[in-house]
Amino acid sequence: MPVRLRGASRDAAALSTACVYVGPRSPYANPFRAGDRGSSPLGPPMDAAEAVDLFVATLRGPVGRCYAARFACVLRGFDLMCTCLLDAPCHADVLLRLANEHGSSNTFRTVYSLEGPR
Template sequence: MPIRLHGSASQLPATSVYVGQGSRYANPFRAGDTSPSEHRTPMSAEEAVDLFAATLRGPVGQCYAEHFARALHGLDLVCTCPLTAPCHADVLLYLANGSVPHRTARSLEGPIQ
C-alpha cells in the first residue's frame, strides 16, 4: 500500500512522486493563508487540506482529481509537511488508491525523532 513520505523533490525513490510546493500536485491552499470563510482568519493545516479536498470534489476539481488518481496510483507520495501534521498528500493517496492512507513515521531523512 502506498504511503506518504517526508522529504524533498531532490531525494526521490523510484516508486515515489514529489507532491509538495512547486509540483503540479501541490496544494494551492496553505496553513496561514487567509481563510475564505466570513471570519477571514488564518487557516490551520487541517483547514487547508480540507479546502483542497473540497475543491477536488467540485465540478472543475473532479477533472483534476481523476487525472491525479491515474497519475499517482500505486506510488508513494513525498511532501515536506511533517508526517504528524495534516497534508494534502493524504487526500491524493486516498484518491489514487481508494483507501484511507496509512500514516508512517518514515522519512527520507531517516526515522522521525
C-alpha cells in the same frame, strides 16, 4: 500500500521511481497553505486541517473532479512525498486515498475532509 513520506523534491528523486513529490512547486501541490487567509481576507489564518479541507472541497467541484481523476490515474501505486510533518494534516494523504482506495476513484476521505454531497 503506498505511503506518505516527508522530504523535498530532490529527496523523492533520489529514492526511486516509486516515489512522486507532491509538495510545493509540484503539479500536485495544494494551492491552499496553512498560514494563508481563509475565505475572508480579514479572517484568521488557516491551519493545516483547513487547508486540506479546502483542497478536498476543490477536488469535489466540477473542474476539480477532472483533476482528481487525472491525479488518481497518475499517482496510483506510488509513495507520495511532501514537506509537511508526518503527524500533521497533509493533502498528500488525500491524494494517496484518491489514487489507491478500492472502489470509486471519486471517493476521497480523510479525517480532515468536508462531508457533503459529491
